[in-house]
Amino acid sequence: MSKEMTPAVTLENVTLAYGRRTVVRDLSLQVGTGDFFVIIGPNGAGKTSLVKLLAGLERPAAGLITLGGRPLTDYRRWELSRLVAVVPQETALDFPFTVAETVLMGRAPHLGLLGMEQPADYRIAEQAMRFTEVDHLADRRLDQLSGGERQRVVIARALCQQPRVILLDEPTAALDPAHQMKVMDLMERFRHEQGVTVIMVSHDLNLAAMYGDRLLLMRDGAVVCAGLPSAVLTYELLEQAYGCVMLVEENTLGRVPRVTPVPAKYLAK
Amino acid sequence: MRTQLLIIFSLFFVLSLLTTPWAGIARAGLVTDGAGRQVMVPADPRRVITFAPNLAEIVYLLGEEQRLAGTTTFSDYPPAARELPRVGSYVRPDLEKIVALRPDLCLASQDGNPRHVVDRLAAMGIAVYVVNPQSLSGIMTAVKQIGTLLHADKRAAELVAAMRQRIEAVARQVAARSDRPLVFFQIDEAPMISAGTNTFIHELITLAGGRNAAAGPVAYPRYDWEKILALDPEIVIISSMAGGRTKEELLAGWRRWPQLAAVRNNRLHVVDADLFDRATPRLVDGLEHLAGIIQSGQESAGAQ
Amino acid sequence: MHNSFFSLTTRLLALCGLLLLIMALCGLLALAWGSSSGISLAKISETLQTLFCAKARDSVAAAIVWQVRLPRVVLAAVVGATLALGGLVFQALLRNPLAEPYILGVSGGSAIGAIIGILLGLSPFPGVTATAFVGSMTVLVLVLLLAAGVSARSAVSRDTLLLGGVMMNAFCGAVIMFLISVSQTAQVHHILFWLMGDFSVFSVEQLPVLLAVLPCFLIIFLMARPLNLLLLGRETAASLGTEVKRVSVLLLATTTLMVSIVVSQSGLVGFVGLVIPHIFRTLLGPDHRLLIPASILGGGSYMILCDLLARTLPAGGEMPVGIVTALVGAPLFIYLLWRSRR
Numbered sequence: 020m021s022k023e024m025t026p027a028v029t030l031e032n033v034t035l036a037y038g039r040r041t042v043v044r045d046l047s048l049q050v051g052t053g054d055f056f057v058i059i060g061p062n063g064a065g066k067t068s069l070v071k072l073l074a075g076l077e078r079p080a081a082g083l084i085t086l087g088g089r090p091l092t093d094y095r096r097w098e099l100s101r102l103v104a105v106v107p108q109e110t111a112l113d114f115p116f117t118v119a120e121t122v123l124m125g126r127a128p129h130l131g132l133l134g135m136e137q138p139a140d141y142r143i144a145e146q147a148m149r150f151t152e153v154d155h156l157a158d159r160r161l162d163q164l165s166g167g168e169r170q171r172v173v174i175a176r177a178l179c180q181q182p183r184v185i186l187l188d189e190p191t192a193a194l195d196p197a198h199q200m201k202v203m204d205l206m207e208r209f210r211h212e213q214g215v216t217v218i219m220v221s222h223d224l225n226l227a228a229m230y231g232d233r234l235l236l237m238r239d240g241a242v243v244c245a246g247l248p249s250a251v252l253t254y255e256l257l258e259q260a261y262g263c264v265m266l267v268e269e270n271t272l273g274r275v276p277r278v279t280p281v282p283a284k285y286l287a288k
Numbered sequence: 289m290r291t292q293l294l295i296i297f298s299l300f301f302v303l304s305l306l307t308t309p310w311a312g313i314a315r316a317g318l319v320t321d322g323a324g325r326q327v328m329v330p331a332d333p334r335r336v337i338t339f340a341p342n343l344a345e346i347v348y349l350l351g352e353e354q355r356l357a358g359t360t361t362f363s364d365y366p367p368a369a370r371e372l373p374r375v376g377s378y379v380r381p382d383l384e385k386i387v388a389l390r391p392d393l394c395l396a397s398q399d400g401n402p403r404h405v406v407d408r409l410a411a412m413g414i415a416v417y418v419v420n421p422q423s424l425s426g427i428m429t430a431v432k433q434i435g436t437l438l439h440a441d442k443r444a445a446e447l448v449a450a451m452r453q454r455i456e457a458v459a460r461q462v463a464a465r466s467d468r469p470l471v472f473f474q475i476d477e478a479p480m481i482s483a484g485t486n487t488f489i490h491e492l493i494t495l496a497g498g499r500n501a502a503a504g505p506v507a508y509p510r511y512d513w514e515k516i517l518a519l520d521p522e523i524v525i526i527s528s529m530a531g532g533r534t535k536e537e538l539l540a541g542w543r544r545w546p547q548l549a550a551v552r553n554n555r556l557h558v559v560d561a562d563l564f565d566r567a568t569p570r571l572v573d574g575l576e577h578l579a580g581i582i583q584s585g586q587e588s589a590g591a592q
Numbered sequence: 593m594h595n596s597f598f599s600l601t602t603r604l605l606a607l608c609g610l611l612l613l614i615m616a617l618c619g620l621l622a623l624a625w626g627s628s629s630g631i632s633l634a635k636i637s638e639t640l641q642t643l644f645c646a647k648a649r650d651s652v653a654a655a656i657v658w659q660v661r662l663p664r665v666v667l668a669a670v671v672g673a674t675l676a677l678g679g680l681v682f683q684a685l686l687r688n689p690l691a692e693p694y695i696l697g698v699s700g701g702s703a704i705g706a707i708i709g710i711l712l713g714l715s716p717f718p719g720v721t722a723t724a725f726v727g728s729m730t731v732l733v734l735v736l737l738l739a740a741g742v743s744a745r746s747a748v749s750r751d752t753l754l755l756g757g758v759m760m761n762a763f764c765g766a767v768i769m770f771l772i773s774v775s776q777t778a779q780v781h782h783i784l785f786w787l788m789g790d791f792s793v794f795s796v797e798q799l800p801v802l803l804a805v806l807p808c809f810l811i812i813f814l815m816a817r818p819l820n821l822l823l824l825g826r827e828t829a830a831s832l833g834t835e836v837k838r839v840s841v842l843l844l845a846t847t848t849l850m851v852s853i854v855v856s857q858s859g860l861v862g863f864v865g866l867v868i869p870h871i872f873r874t875l876l877g878p879d880h881r882l883l884i885p886a887s888i889l890g891g892g893s894y895m896i897l898c899d900l901l902a903r904t905l906p907a908g909g910e911m912p913v914g915i916v917t918a919l920v921g922a923p924l925f926i927y928l929l930w931r932s933r934r
Contacts, residue, residue, distance in 0.1 A: 111828075361908070374909075382910060404716050
């Protein structure tokens with residue numbers, strides 16, 4: 020729960036459009052410092068676009084985004100890269116670097132154009148690799164790893180940026196349950212130990228419920244509901260957003276909702 | 289006292305004779321070559337490199353082949369020229385090979401040799417004399433220029449005189465005739481190429497008493513059968529090097545068109561290409577050959 | 593674990609030292625060997641003396657080394673370095689391992705410009721060089737306008753750029769064929785040699801123009817880290833602090849400028865920009881801080897050797913160097929592809 024005065028990230032009436040297609044419409048939200056904030060919603064709701072806006076990779080057509088109280092547009096790119104790290108859904112593999120090289124690139128925001136890596140940078144990279152448990156893979160090439168291992172490498176790279184905010188776009192999409200948990204636990208640990216704000220897009224509503232402090236449910240570029248998991252994960256709101264019937268119960272692990280989509284065959288009544 | 293003065297005076301006189309320009313370029317000196325360049329030529333060139341087959345041929349004709357140190361590929365006339373060291377082709381002379389042969393004089397042709405090679409050799413201090421024979425009289429000038437450079441003035445004069453005589457003989461024969469048949473000269477095949485106004489071939493055809501069917505501003509224009517049928521030349525001369533074909537193939541190509549006057553009257557003639565594309569006195573051989581072809585037709589036509 | 597982090601500076605210096613040595617050896621070999629004489633240890637020592645002794649032993653040998661071979665060796669080194677570096681940068685910018693420096697239309701444009709210059713009877717320098725340069729710049733601008741016009745957003749998509757370049761090259765190819773078909777035979781000769789890469793025309797006075805590419809090398813080396821980051825994708829690079837648009841434009845402009853300068857003087861030499869970056873990437877990995885100096889020095893050495901072969905191999909006279917790079921480069925590339933699949 021956020022107890023800070025200034026929220027980490029705010030959006031006020033932000034609209035983003037690609038040509039004539041509006042992907043985010045008049046959206047306002049606040050994310051507190053140190054929050055574990057999960058964005059959920061159906062495909063095409065604008066979740067990834069929202070992440071791009073938060074990362075400064077897209078400019079809104081209208082509205083204001085602030086980071087740590089300052090407008091996002093005030094930040095230069097290198098400043099921003101020291102504050103916000105992005106873990107994308109997929110990693111390009113045309114030119115596979117080794118794990119060590121990839122993680123070390125996370126230090127780029129702190130090195131400038133001509134700076135060479137110092138021993139301190141190597142130490143930070145090693146720490147990040149140990150934290151994400153990929154240190155034993157240091158010399159392997161990215162394309163020789165499994166999806167889960169690769170994802171952890173990218174997270175390690177993000178950690179090297181020493182950001183205040185970390186944005187993840189469906190980080191668990193292609194992972195098996197064990198690796199999914201691993202990633203989520205990593206984020207939880209990171210947030211806990213460093214006070215970092217975690218903003219994540221996820222399709223897994225139960226993971227979102229178990230880990231998220233606050234959730235944001237989106238549909239068609241607009242907010243359906245934002246708040247505690249128990250407030251957002253109700254079957255009326257979920258049906259409104261996803262357009263399908265969801266069964267909402269209490270999760271025996273922790274006092275959070277558990278969501279189960281209901282197959283059509285069980286609806287015949 | 290007076291004898292002394294006389295001796296001094298005579299010495300002076302002799303010395304001035306030896307140094308005055310009219311002594312010609314038989315002495316080392318700055319001369320203007322056929323391309324308008326100022327060249328410092330040696331008094332007695334002993335290592336001459338020619339950059340084109342026709343230039344080597346002229347040197348042999350002048351009897352000064354012992355001065356030759358090298359030449360370009362395709363220098364094959366006279367056959368002895370084949371033994372000379374090669375310095376690349378006349379479109380791409382090899383700079384390194386030229387320099388390695390240590391020439392004291394290079395003979396180049398304005399038409400064909402790349403200018404930048406000439407310039408670079410000149411920048412390295414090697415004398416390059418460029419000749420520019422564009423016509424029969426141009427060839428005669430080139431022969432005289434080369435003759436003077438190589439101390440063969442007399443022989444050059446003889447060659448030129450002989451050329452003039454033979455050309456005048458042909459001119460007299462031609463003047464006696466009244467008509468000038470239309471002549472098409474095929475240089476190459478696929479595509480069919482002939483020779484325009486600014487070529488030796490045009491000059492030879494005209495001097496031999498014909499009209500060049502391909503006369504025009506383009507030096508080597510292309511023709512298709514449609515154009516040739518429209519022209520309907522009376523005589524067709526085919527260069528032996530056209531497309532690398534045999535004589536029979538070349539003639540067969542034309543015989544497919546019996547509509548052509550030249551084919552009907554069997555006025556198709558294959559000629560030795562070397563007599564028509566090298567800027568040497570042998571062009572006069574070509575001229576005489578052409579004149580013979582054109583006039584023989586007229587005679588047989590006259591006989592009918 | 594520290595092995596993976598073996599000091600970059602050390603590796604860089606060792607690499608540069610080794611490659612400089614190789615380049616020096618290649619240069620020496622190329623200066624000692626030519627179409628007028630074969631190679632032997634005596635020749636090499638003679639060349640060394642000519643190079644370093646104030647009084648040359650034999651003025652003809654000195655003339656051959658200094659005035660005939662040295663300009664060519666310098667040209668070969670600069671052309672090889674530029675094309676290899678250009679290929680490296682384009683492969684990173686376009687995130688396509690098959691990219692090479694001509695891919696955005698430089699080859700087509702410069703060829704048309706050069707042919708026009710030859711047909712107009714201009715001298716190789718500055719005439720044909722200038723028309724070739726103007727030609728390549730024009731086509732590049734057209735490709736950029738095309739890509740910018742087609743793209744919905746302000747950022748030019750690399751696929752559009754690639755496609756635009758390929759289309760332009762194809763179109764230029766047709767124009768080139770047309771121009772050749774209406775040329776006279778003597779001109780066709782010059783045109784063909786230009787199209788196949790011709791180092792024999794280069795003379796010392798062209799050197800200042802050629803050396804204008806050296807600042808470009810420096811600029812690109814300074815962009816080594818952004819190049820590394822660009823390989824990760826535009827958005828990842830941006831999130832790691834790269835000004836993607838600015839960097840891309842700078843790299844594109846610098847690279848196309850230097851490739852155009854070089855091509856307008858040497859003609860179209862192919863396969864260098866494709867093969868050399870691949871070889872070094874296989875040996876050294878994808879870090880551009882190593883790849884950039886490696887491509888410069890390695891590309892230069894490779895070209896010096898190719899030119900040497902072009903001058904000395906054929907009995908009948910020098911062949912265009914582009915033929916050698918193709919005959920050597922294509923099998924080499926196929927071999928690299930085959931090896932990388934295992």
